[in-house]
Amino acid sequence: MPTTARERLTELLDGVTDPGASSVHRKLPKSALSVAVDGVGPLRFPISDEQAAQLRRLGRRARFGRGEQTLTDPEVRDTWEIPSDLVHVAWTDAFEGVLDGMRDELGLPPHCRLMPELHSMLLYETGQFFVAHQDSEKDDAMVGTLVVTLPSAYAGGELVIDHRGQATKHRGSRVNVSLVAFYADCRHQVLPVKSGNRITLTYNLLLAGDGIGPVAEGPLVGELADCLHSHFTTPVAPPYGGRAERPKRLAYLLNHEYTARGLSWSRLKGSDAAGVASLRAAAERAGCEATLALAEIQETWDAYDPDEDPWYREHDENEEDPGGHKDSGDADDGRYVLNDLIECTITLAHWIGPETGRLEQISLDLGEAEVASTTPTTDLTPYSSQYEGYMGNYGNTLDRWYRRAALIIWPRSRNFANRAESSPGWALDELSEMARAGEVAKAREAAQSLRPFWNASIQSGRQVELFGRALRTAGALDDAQTAALLLSPFPLELLAPDQAPALARLAARHGDAWIGDLLREWSTGWGFGPYVHAPEPLRWLADLPRLCATLLSADDDTTARHIVDLSWTWFMDRIRPVLVSPLTSRSAAWLTAHGEPLSGIIAAAAQTGSTRVLDGAITVANTGGDQALVLVTAALRVVKPHTAGFGELATGCAERIRASLARPPRTEDDWSIALPAGCECELCKVLGAFLQDPKRRDFDWPLAKEKRRHVHTRIDDAELPIHHETRRLGRPYTLVLTKTEALFERDRIARERHQADLAWLTENRDSFI
Numbered sequence: 005m006p007t008t009a010r011e012r013l014t015e016l017l018d019g020v021t022d023p024g025a026s027s028v029h030r031k032l033p034k035s036a037l038s039v040a041v042d043g044v045g046p047l048r049f050p051i052s053d054e055q056a057a058q059l060r061r062l063g064r065r066a067r068f069g070r071g072e073q074t075l076t077d078p079e080v081r082d083t084w085e086i087p088s089d090l091v092h093v094a095w096t097d098a099f100e101g102v103l104d105g106m107r108d109e110l111g112l113p114p115h116c117r118l119m120p121e122l123h124s125m126l127l128y129e130t131g132q133f134f135v136a137h138q139d140s141e142k143d144d145a146m147v148g149t150l151v152v153t154l155p156s157a158y159a160g161g162e163l164v165i166d167h168r169g170q171a172t173k174h175r176g177s178r179v180n181v182s183l184v185a186f187y188a189d190c191r192h193q194v195l196p197v198k199s200g201n202r203i204t205l206t207y208n209l210l211l212a213g214d215g216i217g218p219v220a221e222g223p224l225v226g227e228l229a230d231c232l233h234s235h236f237t238t239p240v241a242p243p244y245g246g247r248a249e250r251p252k253r254l255a256y257l258l259n260h261e262y263t264a265r266g267l268s269w270s271r272l273k274g275s276d277a278a279g280v281a282s283l284r285a286a287a288e289r290a291g292c293e294a295t296l297a298l299a300e301i302q303e304t305w306d307a308y309d310p311d312e313d314p315w316y317r318e319h320d321e322n323e324e325d326p327g328g329h330k331d332s333g334d335a336d337d338g339r340y341v342l343n344d345l346i347e348c349t350i351t352l353a354h355w356i357g358p359e360t361g362r363l364e365q366i367s368l369d370l371g372e373a374e375v376a377s378t379t380p381t382t383d384l385t386p387y388s389s390q391y392e393g394y395m396g397n398y399g400n401t402l403d404r405w406y407r408r409a410a411l412i413i414w415p416r417s418r419n420f421a422n423r424a425e426s427s428p429g430w431a432l433d434e435l436s437e438m439a440r441a442g443e444v445a446k447a448r449e450a451a452q453s454l455r456p457f458w459n460a461s462i463q464s465g466r467q468v469e470l471f472g473r474a475l476r477t478a479g480a481l482d483d484a485q486t487a488a489l490l491l492s493p494f495p496l497e498l499l500a501p502d503q504a505p506a507l508a509r510l511a512a513r514h515g516d517a518w519i520g521d522l523l524r525e526w527s528t529g530w531g532f533g534p535y536v537h538a539p540e541p542l543r544w545l546a547d548l549p550r551l552c553a554t555l556l557s558a559d560d561d562t563t564a565r566h567i568v569d570l571s572w573t574w575f576m577d578r579i580r581p582v583l584v585s586p587l588t589s590r591s592a593a594w595l596t597a598h599g600e601p602l603s604g605i606i607a608a609a610a611q612t613g614s615t616r617v618l619d620g621a622i623t624v625a626n627t628g629g630d631q632a633l634v635l636v637t638a639a640l641r642v643v644k645p646h647t648a649g650f651g652e653l654a655t656g657c658a659e660r661i662r663a664s665l666a667r668p669p670r671t672e673d674d675w676s677i678a679l680p681a682g683c684e685c686e687l688c689k690v691l692g693a694f695l696q697d698p699k700r701r702d703f704d705w706p707l708a709k710e711k712r713r714h715v716h717t718r719i720d721d722a723e724l725p726i727h728h729e730t731r732r733l734g735r736p737y738t739l740v741l742t743k744t745e746a747l748f749e750r751d752r753i754a755r756e757r758h759q760a761d762l763a764w765l766t767e768n769r770d771s772f773i
């Protein structure tokens with residue numbers, strides 16, 4: 005007994021839509037067609053070995069498509085293709101009738117016609133084959149393929165058509181013409197020919213006329229409309245708790261597969277035509293809108309590889325081995341054993357724009373309660389899959405990706421909000437359009453309906469492109485609260501100089517508090533940890549002077565100063581932990597990479613007169629350790645000569661380097677090393693004392709495993725010039741520490757670097773102002 009409206013709807017559709025065949029087979033007498041090939045003459049049926057040999061001489065190795073490419077690979081496709089401009093085919097009238105019969109059996113509406121378009125003539129000699137594949141749609145109107153096998157004597161070479169795990173084998177004949185038509189989404193293959201020659205003509209089947217299915221008669225449409233009504237009025241609790249809400253839409257997944265090119269109201273395959281026609285009529289009756297869409301589906305299964313030894317997996321304690329990570333393509337997919345479906349996400353990626361009628365890119369995640377289908381996704385073949393072996397934190401998984409078409413239905417009352425959620429760019433343009441037409445109040449009200457999902461839709465969409473549109477729309481709607489709503493989801497680093505004037509206009513209109521709040525919100529997205537590699541905001545900071553110059557020339561000092569302030573705060577939060585960590589090769593490289601953003605902030609601070617920032621930078625340079633010196637030197641190295649803001653920094657920096665050089669160099673017998681702060685434990689006290697002692701070079705230290713590990717880690721993290729080794733003798737083992745010559749080498753290199761920096765600073769003294 006179906007319980008939800010969705011289940012009732014699925015059952016109704018399942019009951020009335022005749023699934024139609026996915027492939028159909030006919031035999032015709034050999035008199036049904038005549039074929040002549042230039043250079044060979046008329047073919048005589050059954051085709052003799054001699055004529056086959058003549059065809060072979062005209063043939064080229066057949067190619068096949070993969071994605072955008074056309075390839076030859078005899079491992080995939082081993083057959084000869086006779087150039088189709090040499091081939092002339094004449095059918096008797098019987099052919100028309102056969103095509104109409106095939107159309108009906110495939111479940112296509114009676115008022116349209118299948119139009120065959122000769123694609124190629126193929127010759128399979130003994131041993132030749134074509135592995136499983138799906139034909140590409142070579143024309144927008146193409147719905148399937150027709151394979152005509154000409155009469156000849158051969159064995160093997162069966163055409164195997166797969167549909168939802170069911171394989172149908174078709175054999176040709178010595179005396180008859182054999183015709184097989186199938187939908188373009190069926191995978192098929194030609195098994196190796198065991199003896200003789202197999203000769204086929206392949207046709208693209210185009211659908212002519214309006215293929216929109218008939219709307220079922222009787223009570224069905226009314227019943228479906230009732231289901232839709234109850235679906236949209238019954239709140240559903242989310243699977244992981246929370247408040248029950250009414251579903252916003254219903255996505256009915258179609259039975260056949262469609263490519264972006266082939267998705268069209270008038271070219272639906274088999275049962276889909278009738279199902280969609282009835283459901284669309286029901287949507288109309290229930291006051292709903294409907295359109296066709298393409299969904300990306302990802303399933304994650306708890307799965308295992310029966311060939312993998314489970315004992316080995318569970319008992320493997322080898323620390324060196326991070327676990328068996330293995331990728332596999334779909335060819336391997338079938339060998340895994342599936343346990344539970346852990347997760348399934350369905351995202352709409354394209355739809356036929358309800359207004360434009362054209363395929364548009366969208367991005368919208370569907371909830372479980374928003375999806376219905378008569379064909380379970382597991383019956384289909386994934387277009388890609390990946391097996392992930394045991395990774396330590398949870399078991400093995402098999403990910404599978406599918407593409408499915410869907411009819412999306414939503415209540416007309418939610419038209420604006422629903423479409424906006426799938427396509428935020430459309431929503432922004434639509435709001436601007438309303439405002440331009442003088443309907444500003446209506447536009448503001450519509451904008452309010454975006455609130456529940458606006459952040460999420462913008463963050464999953466193409467933000468760069470949407471940002472400019474959001475600024476324009478916020479201007480057109482001319483209301484502080486609405487503008488804040490529309491703009492809040494964006495990150496600050498999207499703000500480019502050419503958008504600065506639009507932002508300055510909004511700031512002037514809505515006031516200092518408004519722009520302050522907005523900028524603060526934009527900058528909270530910058531929550532990166534100190535070692536996360538995040539080049540985008542850094543590049544944006546380096547370019548800050550250009551942005552500020554544009555704002556200043558638009559007379560917006562306040563916004564410019566706010567931005568410099570927020571940038572400095574963010575930058576310092578990011579840099580602070582590294583300034584107090586040991587200076588290692590890794591942290592030095594990281595700090596150097598921050599020189600350019602720092603110079604951007606300082607130059608912008610000088611432009612905007614932000615003394616807090618300028619003073620802050622000087623304090624860091626004068627009071628920070630060697631780490632700060634690395635950072636500030638890197639910043640000075642990249643500033644353009646005569647950029648304001650750097651004079652005092654350059655002087656302070658030079659003084660500190662001079663002071664450091666004035667200290668006497670390490671003497672030959674001084675082996676003392678400072679252990680950086682960071683741990684106060686007993687072990688570190690012992691380690692620190694050994695390091696500090698200028699006389700001691702070696703230390704044999706009996707220590708248990710965990711303790712040895714702690715000491716290693718301290719030494720390695722700080723890149724100290726100490727060699728460490730475990731002598732595996734006695735209990736506990738002995739950790740052998742030895743100070744290395746690198747200690748002196750490093751000192752020498754540091755002095756040389758200081759000398760070079762000082763010389764450079766002195767030489768360029770006048771360019772820092």
Ligand SMILES: O=C(O)CCC(=O)C(=O)O
Binds near residue numbers: 126192194
């Ligand atoms: O030769 C056949 O039976 C089928 C050939 C085929 O699958 C193709 O050309 O795509």
Ligand SMILES: [Fe+2]
Binds near residue numbers: 137138139149192
């Ligand atoms: Fe094919």
